[in-house]
Amino acid sequence: MKKISHIRQELNECSCGAVCVKMLLNCYNIEAKLANIFEDVSENIFKNFGYCKNNLILDYLLKLGLHSSVISVKEIDKVLKICEHNEIDVILNIKSSLKSYGGHYVLYLGKNLNNIYVNDPAKKLGCTPIKLEKLKKLMIPSLFSQISEKNTIIVVSKQSINLEEFEISCNRYKNVKIKIFKCLSSYIRK
Known part of the structure; x- marks a missing residue:
């Protein structure tokens, strides 16, 4: 299981995506202020209220x-x-509960037979377990305005990811099909 220091988001704040990015950057020894990350990866929908979006996080x-x-x-x-x-x-971009419609970002740490473990910015402590069966129900469509696909995840590495090789590896499994969005950085915030 990967060890990544947990960071908690402020209560009543929609910065979970930015906090997940900050946890990863800390792990990679890359300095960045959380407020600056949030400004870059979120979009305002009401005065002083915004939410993080997959394509902005990717950019x-x-x-x-x-x-x-x-x-x-x-x-x-x-x-x-x-x-x-x-x-x-x-x-991962998941529902915050089975009854919720809104998205919530969590950082994947590892899995065992029945659970995955995540750093959930909304929780006090890191390494929160989620049952695999529940995770499948928590996955939501992406928050792209241009693309509406189910079960989207953001993959990140300091080393180069050969996306074609990754896609071939995934598609070798029965019923495992992935769709890669490679050109998202061309989407410009309006």
Whole structure:
């Protein structure tokens, strides 16, 4: 299981995506202020209220020179296993509860037979377990205004990710199909 220091988001704040990015950057020894990250990866929808978006997180990571992509997956548990094997970090966008419609970002740490473990910015402590069966129900469509795909995750690595090789590895498994969005950095915030 990967050891990444946990950071808690402020209560009643929509910075979970920015906090997940900050946890990863700390792990990679890259300095950045949380407020600046949030400004770059979020979009205001009401006065002083915004939320983080996959494509803006991706743009931010790419600008830092990190090898990143957003992918849509069918069998999340198998794709997470492949990511872990290839030392690829994953930011998941899930519902905060089964009854919720809104998205919530968490940072994947590892898995065992029945659970995955995440650093959840909304929790006091890190390494929160989520049952694999529950995770499948918590996955949501992406928050792209241009693309609406189910079960999107953000993959990040300091080393180069060969996306074609990664896609072939994933697609070798029965029922594991992934769709890679490679050109998201061309989407400009309006």
